[in-house]
Amino acid sequence: MNIEIWSDLVCPFCYIGKRRFEEALKKFPAQDKIKIEWKSFLLDPHSKPIDGKSIHEALAAKKGWTIEQAKRIGEQVTEMAAEVGLDYQFDRVIPANTFDAHRLTHLALQRGLQDKAEEILFHAYFTEGKNLADLESLVQIGVEIGLNEDEVRGTLLSDAFVEDVKSDAFEAEQLGIRGVPFFVFDRKYAVSGAQPVEVFENALNNAWKEIITQPITVGEDESSCQINSDC
Numbered sequence: 384m385n386i387e388i389w390s391d392l393v394c395p396f397c398y399i400g401k402r403r404f405e406e407a408l409k410k411f412p413a414q415d416k417i418k419i420e421w422k423s424f425l426l427d428p429h430s431k432p433i434d435g436k437s438i439h440e441a442l443a444a445k446k447g448w449t450i451e452q453a454k455r456i457g458e459q460v461t462e463m464a465a466e467v468g469l470d471y472q473f474d475r476v477i478p479a480n481t482f483d484a485h486r487l488t489h490l491a492l493q494r495g496l497q498d499k500a501e502e503i504l505f506h507a508y509f510t511e512g513k514n515l516a517d518l519e520s521l522v523q524i525g526v527e528i529g530l531n532e533d534e535v536r537g538t539l540l541s542d543a544f545v546e547d548v549k550s551d552a553f554e555a556e557q558l559g560i561r562g563v564p565f566f567v568f569d570r571k572y573a574v575s576g577a578q579p580v581e582v583f584e585n586a587l588n589n590a591w592k593e594i595i596t597q598p599i600t601v602g603e604d605e606s607s608c609q610i611n612s613d614c
Contacts, residue, residue, distance in 0.1 A: 384413075384590060389422040389555050389565040390501070392481045392488075392515060395460045395471065398505040400564035400577035402467035407583035413591060420492070421501050423485035423551035424563045430480045438476040463577075464509075475512025482548060484515040487535065489544040491528055500528045569593075 388404075390397035408414050427445075436444075439453040446453070457473040464471045484504055491500035503524055507513040513520045518539055525535030538544065555565070566574040566583070568590035574582055 384417055384569050386417060386419050386569070387422050387567045388419065389424040389551070389560055389567075390563045391424045391426045392484050392501075392504050392508055393479065394424075394426060394563050395464065395509065396577040397564040398469060398509060399464055399467055400566070401501065401505070402469060403577060403580050404566060404583045406467075406580045407587060410584060411587045411591075419498060421488055421497055422555065423488070423548040424555055424560070424565075425481065425485070425548075425552055426563070427480070428482070428552070430478070436478065438473055438478055441478040469509070471509045472512060473509075476509065477512060477514045479508075479514055479516035481515055483518075483521060483539055485548045485551075486539065486544040487521055487525055487528075489547045490525075490535065490538050491530065494530060496528050496530065503528050 388401075390400070408417065411417070439450050439457060442448065442456075443450045443453040448456075454473075457471075461471040461473060488497055488500045488504070491497045504515065507520075507524050508515050513524065515521065518536070521539055522532060522535050526532050558567070560575075562575065564575075564577060566586070568574075568586050571593055572586045572590045574586050
């Protein structure tokens with residue numbers, strides 16, 4: 384069964400959603416039959432780094448909040464993350480455009496390391512305070528993932544995977560995806576948001592039941608996709 388996950392690496396709920404989905408997957412009897420592919424989604428494709436501004440200041444300016452409001456919301460999300468074992472350090476977070484980081488995940492996909500790439504990039508951003516728009520930081524992260532340093536640097540200095548990232552974003556638009564995380568189960572069921580573990584369990588079980596009774600051919604016409612927010 385194919386599961387596609389649209390996310391952005393600077394989305395705090397995407398990392399939380401990843402953990403909750405993983406917990407559900409541990410309980411799924413046919414987990415060895417699951418193929419996961421992460422899809423790029425850019426929450427702010429035109430964002431530019433603002434030197435000296437914290438994530439609280441950046442969010443306050445973008446959302447029209449006070450800095451105190453931004454910090455309070457950050458504390459609430461940090462508590463939610465802690466419930467699934469994640470350590471968010473918003474005071475260390477560096478606002479960044481994630482386009483190049485998403486290109487790195489596509490390189491990792493070619494090398495069979497995409498899920499590991501997502502995990503390390505999320506941790507680098509939310510816990511370690513690394514700049515996901517910085518070339519040297521991404522090269523370092525790429526090596527940590529298990530990729531070749533020269534290949535990572537060469538990839539990021541070229542236009543490799545630019546079209547792949549754009550294609551993912553376009554596909555999300557065609558599917559009506561407006562927010563992340565967004566999980567699509569064999570193009571039959573969808574889960575929007577960092578939902579409770581039980582929701583992911585239900586989606587896995589329901590999608591699997593349909594597969595074993597009515598197998599779906601890979602490459603089915605996308606126009607037949609049923610993205611239902613009630614699933």
